[in-house]
Amino acid sequence: xxxxxxxxxxxxxxxxxxxxxxxxxxxxxxxxxxxxxxxxxxxxxxxxxxxxxxxxxxxxxxxxxxxxxxxxxxxxxxxxxxxxxxxxxxxxxxxxxxxxxxxxxxxxxxxxxx
Numbered sequence: 777x778x779x780x781x782x783x784x785x786x787x788x789x790x791x792x793x794x795x796x797x798x799x800x801x802x803x804x805x806x807x808x809x810x811x812x813x814x815x816x817x818x819x820x821x822x823x824x825x826x827x828x829x830x831x832x833x834x835x836x837x838x839x840x841x842x843x844x845x846x847x848x849x850x851x852x853x854x855x856x857x858x859x860x861x862x863x864x865x866x867x868x869x870x871x872x873x874x875x876x877x878x879x880x881x882x883x884x885x886x887x888x889x890x
Contacts, residue, residue, distance in 0.1 A: 790854075799871050800838060802880045803849040812844030822847070838877075839884035848884040850877075 789798040807813055814822055819842050830837055830851060839850040 797855050799855055800850060800852050800877055800880075801871060802884075803851065804846060806846035810845040814842050814847070815844050819844075839881045841884050841887040843887055848887060850880050850884055 789796050823840070823842055826840065826849070827837070835851045835853040837849065838852055839848070841848045
């Protein structure tokens with residue numbers, strides 16, 4: 777059996793000298809006791825803070841929805857940590873498959889339309 781049959785490289789990957797990666801994370805977190813506090817000006821303040829923080833971490837937002845009691849983020853990032861690289865200079869890393877990436881985006885984008 778061919779070992780590479782288990783593995784397919786996603787279509788949208790970043791290529792560099794000696795590395796290929798595609799890292800997307802779906803991050804969800806809720807308020808304590810699911811209290812609906814992300815409303816009005818607080819929702820906008822949280823959104824602005826997340827945009828600023830993710831930009832400072834060199835992470836791209838693919839989808840974001842702030843609900844009254846929880847937040848959904850889909851982010852794309854580089855496999856690096858502050859002060860250095862997480863991986864050997866030659867690597868391939870992927871997290872979410874192409875099909876799943878679109879499903880997660882759609883799920884987040886439609887949170888408020890349900």
